[in-house]
Amino acid sequence: MARKNSATPSFSHVQNIGIIGAGLMGLEIAALNVRNSFPVMIYDSNPEMLKTVRSRLSMELSDIEDEKVRDEMMSLIEIGTLEELGDCDLIIEAIIEKMEVKAELYQSMKPYLRANTIFTTNTSTIPIEKLSKVFPLPKNFAGFHFLHPVWNRELVEIIPSTQTSEGVLQRLSDYAISLEKTPLCVCDCPGFVVNRLLQPYLNEALSLLRIGVPMEQIEKAALQFGMTWGPLRIMDEIGLDTVMHAGKVLYEAYPERIELSPILVYMMKKKLLGRKSGAGFYLWGDDWRENVHNHAYQPGDFNPQVEKIVRDWQEGEPQKLSLAEIGNRLAMAMADEAQRILEDDVVSEQGQIDMAAVIGLAFPESKRGPLAWKARETSR
Numbered sequence: 001m002a003r004k005n006s007a008t009p010s011f012s013h014v015q016n017i018g019i020i021g022a023g024l025m026g027l028e029i030a031a032l033n034v035r036n037s038f039p040v041m042i043y044d045s046n047p048e049m050l051k052t053v054r055s056r057l058s059m060e061l062s063d064i065e066d067e068k069v070r071d072e073m074m075s076l077i078e079i080g081t082l083e084e085l086g087d088c089d090l091i092i093e094a095i096i097e098k099m100e101v102k103a104e105l106y107q108s109m110k111p112y113l114r115a116n117t118i119f120t121t122n123t124s125t126i127p128i129e130k131l132s133k134v135f136p137l138p139k140n141f142a143g144f145h146f147l148h149p150v151w152n153r154e155l156v157e158i159i160p161s162t163q164t165s166e167g168v169l170q171r172l173s174d175y176a177i178s179l180e181k182t183p184l185c186v187c188d189c190p191g192f193v194v195n196r197l198l199q200p201y202l203n204e205a206l207s208l209l210r211i212g213v214p215m216e217q218i219e220k221a222a223l224q225f226g227m228t229w230g231p232l233r234i235m236d237e238i239g240l241d242t243v244m245h246a247g248k249v250l251y252e253a254y255p256e257r258i259e260l261s262p263i264l265v266y267m268m269k270k271k272l273l274g275r276k277s278g279a280g281f282y283l284w285g286d287d288w289r290e291n292v293h294n295h296a297y298q299p300g301d302f303n304p305q306v307e308k309i310v311r312d313w314q315e316g317e318p319q320k321l322s323l324a325e326i327g328n329r330l331a332m333a334m335a336d337e338a339q340r341i342l343e344d345d346v347v348s349e350q351g352q353i354d355m356a357a358v359i360g361l362a363f364p365e366s367k368r369g370p371l372a373w374k375a376r377e378t379s380r
């Protein structure tokens with residue numbers, strides 16, 4: 001496999017990258033790496049996903065006008081086997097959010113890992129300590145959490161287990177900077193910082209649906225508050241299956257404040273997975289398949305099938321709330337969790353949580369993060 005061009009500034013000795021999982025995140029992470037001159041070898045257990053790697057990567061890079069530059073970037077991607085990936089300096093696992101599937105993969109990597117291969121997981125929610133216990137070289141293992149959409153989210157969470165070596169953490173931090181991302185080292189807990197902030201926000205949107213607040217109002221309220229996407233669009237963009245798997249992990253950890261909404265369960269049953277399946281809360285148009293990695297692509301109308309599911313699960317008479325009230329309820333769910341994250345010492349300073357929300361979740365910069373916003377709201 002090619003090594004990173006030595007003329008390119010490199011802050012660490014990570015030279016070549018292996019990615020396991022060529023789904024939404026694996027592909028976006030691959031694009032970020034080739035944009036920054038890192039050669040990437042990618043593997044997926046589903047051959048269908050590998051067949052489309054090049055066309056999807058090309059879509060991810062479609063903003064690059066200079067054809068020569070784009071071709072150079074495209075030449076940095078290679079498809080490989082797990083054994084071949086074992087030769088990479090850094091392997092990023094981005095497979096399905098299920099503990100047992102990740103554990104099985106880690107065991108199958110055992111014969112192929114070099115003593116100095118760093119192995120990271122992009123898990124959104126599963127505690128790193130738990131994953132580290134089933135990884136053959138725990139000192140070399142850490143959480144390295146990119147956020148969706150990778151090209152537009154500056155934050156990367158770095159999560160050590162009790163066994164991760166200091167050298168590995170330093171190299172990961174340097175690597176994040178060389179990708180023009182801001183690394184934030186956070187303590188291990190289900191959901192870390194960003195998904196602990198995000199899940200209550202999404203959960204609140206699902207609760208609002210159940211008391212009869214229309215989808216359109218929820219989305220409008222979030223945009224009026226200053227978010228770039230409403231919570232229903234976020235779920236469609238992430239993928240309802242991933243939201244559900246992550247929600248289960250957080251529900252087990254924090255059952256008193258995370259609900260497994262029947263709306264999500266029914267949407268899953270109907271295979272309404274969001275953008276990646278062409279329909280979720282929104283309808284994504286007939287050409288969704290060719291546009292899964294098109295940054296400019298916009299959703300169409302709200303999905304009437306989901307409107308029906310929501311009606312079936314509605315509790316009581318529909319409540320009428322103003323856009324400001326809806327926006328405040330959504331943001332307060334996030335701010336309350338931010339307070340708990342602070343109390344649990346997941347990060348060392350309050351400012352880091354606000355920063356994570358702004359550069360990780362596009363919380364409006366003008367409101368300076370959920371904790372700062374809540375402090376102003378409650379002092380009125």
Ligand code: NAI
Pocket residue numbers: 020021022023024025026043044045046049093094095096097098101105122123124125146147148237238239242246
């Ligand atoms: P995805 O469903 O789009 O892709 C997962 C890929 O993994 C699929 O292509 C599947 O074929 C492959 N796969 C499954 N089992 C495998 C195995 N044993 N070996 C190799 N490949 C296997 O999922 P997505 O959204 O890319 O998520 C991947 C990881 O990233 C998850 O841990 C998720 O929690 C995390 N994540 C997801 C975000 C999102 O917005 N979707 C954001 C940040 C993290």
